[in-house]
Amino acid sequence: MNQALVDQVVNAVLYEGYILYPYRPSVKNRQRWTFGGLYPEVYCRCANDASTMQTECLIAGNTQTSVSITVRFLHVVARQVAVLEKALQTWPVTELPPHHFVEALQVDERVIASWQEATERQVVVGEVPLDELVGGQRSFVFKYPGGRDLEPLRQKDGQIVAVIVRESQTLAGSVESSALPLDDGLFRLGVRVSNRTAWDMGPRPQRDDAILRALASTHTILGVRDGAFVSLLDPPEQWRVHANACQNLGTYPVLVGEEGATDTMLSSPIILYDYPQVAPESPGDLFDATEIDEILSLRILTLTEEEKRQVAAVDPRARALLERTESLGQEQWLNLHGTIRGMRSLAVEDDHA
Numbered sequence: 001m002n003q004a005l006v007d008q009v010v011n012a013v014l015y016e017g018y019i020l021y022p023y024r025p026s027v028k029n030r031q032r033w034t035f036g037g038l039y040p041e042v043y044c045r046c047a048n049d050a051s052t053m054q055t056e057c058l059i060a061g062n063t064q065t066s067v068s069i070t071v072r073f074l075h076v077v078a079r080q081v082a083v084l085e086k087a088l089q090t091w092p093v094t095e096l097p098p099h100h101f102v103e104a105l106q107v108d109e110r111v112i113a114s115w116q117e118a119t120e121r122q123v124v125v126g127e128v129p130l131d132e133l134v135g136g137q138r139s140f141v142f143k144y145p146g147g148r149d150l151e152p153l154r155q156k157d158g159q160i161v162a163v164i165v166r167e168s169q170t171l172a173g174s175v176e177s178s179a180l181p182l183d184d185g186l187f188r189l190g191v192r193v194s195n196r197t198a199w200d201m202g203p204r205p206q207r208d209d210a211i212l213r214a215l216a217s218t219h220t221i222l223g224v225r226d227g228a229f230v231s232l233l234d235p236p237e238q239w240r241v242h243a244n245a246c247q248n249l250g251t252y253p254v255l256v257g258e259e260g261a262t263d264t265m266l267s268s269p270i271i272l273y274d275y276p277q278v279a280p281e282s283p284g285d286l287f288d289a290t291e292i293d294e295i296l297s298l299r300i301l302t303l304t305e306e307e308k309r310q311v312a313a314v315d316p317r318a319r320a321l322l323e324r325t326e327s328l329g330q331e332q333w334l335n336l337h338g339t340i341r342g343m344r345s346l347a348v349e350d351d352h353a
Helices: 003-013 131-137 206-213 237-245 295-300 305-314 316-324 328-338
Strands: 051-060 066-088 099-102 104-107 109-113 117-131 137-143 147-154 160-167 171-181 186-195 214-224 229-230 252-255 262-267
Touching: 003 066, 003 109, 003 214, 003 262, 051 214, 051 237, 051 252, 051 262, 066 104, 066 131, 066 171, 104 147, 104 160, 109 305, 117 131, 117 137, 117 171, 117 214, 131 171, 131 186, 186 214, 186 237, 214 229, 214 305, 214 316, 305 316
Parallel strands: none
Antiparallel strands: 051 186, 051 229, 066 099, 066 117, 066 160, 066 214, 104 109, 137 171, 147 160, 171 186, 214 262, 252 262
């Protein structure tokens, strides 16, 4: 497996929709985390959202074949900027001093906004022999506790005038896996990821509160040893019926890695083709569903200085995006304009034949 190539695609999926253009809270980003969101079951009973994601795919193998399962998602964190009523000289503190929250604050040249961040989470189920999965469903449970973190904001003179308050909610979930023998040497692997977070949400649940208890950008990475995954998009003719019978809910399994590799499959919440790649001309993540690098990058340059300050205040990823775009050279801009990957001849039919 080409781990670097797989990681590049997986990370692009993980942060798709993380910061949508125009990359600042005041305009478009009130509705984020648009892909692969799994919400608490209690919330899904009153909202049009899912609490589970199901992957089914085919493996050519035998009793020696084993599979590895890894689930990745983002744990959303609420970030607020608290302005202190009286500046502090020392840190840390046991309790947050008297304060009031603001949407954004400038401390010297730095601007910080109250918004949402995300922490990467990875659930490693590990390697399991296929014959064990055929014998019965295996369940793997996980839990990430919530917490509160305080980060002081200092002026150049050393005084602490504000605090960044980050709060995360406890998340719990499960990964259930099973396998079913089909034709000789063919198995159907099933993996179900579920949000099992308990939540006393009250009579009027808010989506922003639900997002803090969601598994955002959820996707599953599958590996196989002593076997091979079968493409669901272009399966061998003798297995096409079995491929069509696979039921995938909220996810799209595709082969990843170098062209022709069959040892890794990415079950993505975004529709992809087999062996997806990030364009080598792309200077970096744009986080947008369209990912039209040239258009988005040009539009970033049209932002006013105040709008750029708002972008930089979002978080380090948004700030890096802005700095990267502003530093693009002429050759990089030309590469973004368009590239021919390959050419093939087309037979021309004679309409009068």
